[in-house]
Amino acid sequence: MNAFHSPYPTWVEVDLSAIAHNTRLLRQTTGTAVMAVVKAEAYGHGMIAVARTALAHGATWLGVARLGEARQIRLAHIAAPTLVFGLLTPEEVDEAIANDISVTLHSFENAELLSQRAAALGRPVHAHLKVDTGMGRMGVLPEEARRLAEFACASGRILLEGLYSHLAEVDDDPHAALTEQQMRRFVQALRSLEEAGLRPPYVHLANSAAAYALPAARFDLVRAGSAIVGLRPFYYAAFPSAMRRSLSWHAQLADCKRLPAGWNVSYGQEYQASGEEWIGVVPVGYGDGLRRQPGNQVLIEGQRVAVVGRVCIDQCMVRLPRPLPPGTRVTLIGRQGDEAIYVEELVQRWHSSEAGVTAGITGRVPRCYRT
Numbered sequence: 001m002n003a004f005h006s007p008y009p010t011w012v013e014v015d016l017s018a019i020a021h022n023t024r025l026l027r028q029t030t031g032t033a034v035m036a037v038v039k040a041e042a043y044g045h046g047m048i049a050v051a052r053t054a055l056a057h058g059a060t061w062l063g064v065a066r067l068g069e070a071r072q073i074r075l076a077h078i079a080a081p082t083l084v085f086g087l088l089t090p091e092e093v094d095e096a097i098a099n100d101i102s103v104t105l106h107s108f109e110n111a112e113l114l115s116q117r118a119a120a121l122g123r124p125v126h127a128h129l130k131v132d133t134g135m136g137r138m139g140v141l142p143e144e145a146r147r148l149a150e151f152a153c154a155s156g157r158i159l160l161e162g163l164y165s166h167l168a169e170v171d172d173d174p175h176a177a178l179t180e181q182q183m184r185r186f187v188q189a190l191r192s193l194e195e196a197g198l199r200p201p202y203v204h205l206a207n208s209a210a211a212y213a214l215p216a217a218r219f220d221l222v223r224a225g226s227a228i229v230g231l232r233p234f235y236y237a238a239f240p241s242a243m244r245r246s247l248s249w250h251a252q253l254a255d256c257k258r259l260p261a262g263w264n265v266s267y268g269q270e271y272q273a274s275g276e277e278w279i280g281v282v283p284v285g286y287g288d289g290l291r292r293q294p295g296n297q298v299l300i301e302g303q304r305v306a307v308v309g310r311v312c313i314d315q316c317m318v319r320l321p322r323p324l325p326p327g328t329r330v331t332l333i334g335r336q337g338d339e340a341i342y343v344e345e346l347v348q349r350w351h352s353s354e355a356g357v358t359a360g361i362t363g364r365v366p367r368c369y370r371t
């Protein structure tokens, strides 16, 4: 991954062959249909590129959080079935109906709205009924699922395409009692729909972690974001050896200079050169997603070097072991020789999540794709 010459001061490289590999691996391991979750620019990896790659390698559905994301997918001429997890405004409901985008049915008020808009447009709306089994976020309680499904079907305007829920603890704890409880509540809701003759074609519960660790949660479809893009699905285990990482983040050293002892570096006077020091200027700041937290390091010439002084919005400074020419490769996430800084290290340092780190790399950092 080191030969790539970039015209950019900083850029993210995404290895699409790793994403293809991860999609095939998930499909084969689970033996279940795969929904590639590509919300938030596929956690910063690039929504359209990841969507196309996943669809070409075994995914059949796309999942996003917002209607605007589904719109971008349709504008890219991707016709694959696409589900929006999040809430839609009335205007967005119309757009979803017009563009064959599946929506989440999460309450009785929402069913009224969906059926009303579908009637107005003279076209049915495809919906996945969301049950809250213990996440306390969107959805009806398990005992309300049947009544909502009956209400939706009676409207004649809402085509019940799916039933789903989301697990709250499966990423963090393989033995969480809550996960078992959520499974039971979900199956209870499913049984109640089956008894009413309303079992929809797509029943789904598993995210990446559950898809791998909890076969009973697979049902008809697994919804995977992390496992597709190559982020660790479980926080309690090391990066799975069968999966491949796809993202790395680099920059070119912008400047390198010798500062005299005692010279201040950056805002707030938190760092002064202790002797004569070689200080490098890296064109990456918190406006790019590098958080202003103590302890940041980057790789230069296969070695870890410390970020010194506060991270600025566009730049940060590093203490170099010796003078290095501008253009020298700086790696913020990824590997150089035998050293690597992976996302999990930043998760620790920044008290964030895996997707939180990569989705936090802002839009002004160009994404470069390898195939």
Ligand SMILES: *Cc1c(COP(=O)(O)O)cnc(C)c1O
Pocket: 037, 039, 085, 166, 206, 207, 208, 209, 223, 224, 225, 226, 227
């Ligand atoms: C984000 C999201 C997912 C994907 O989660 P991963 O852990 O990244 O696989 C699945 N389902 C829902 C409802 C989500 O919001």
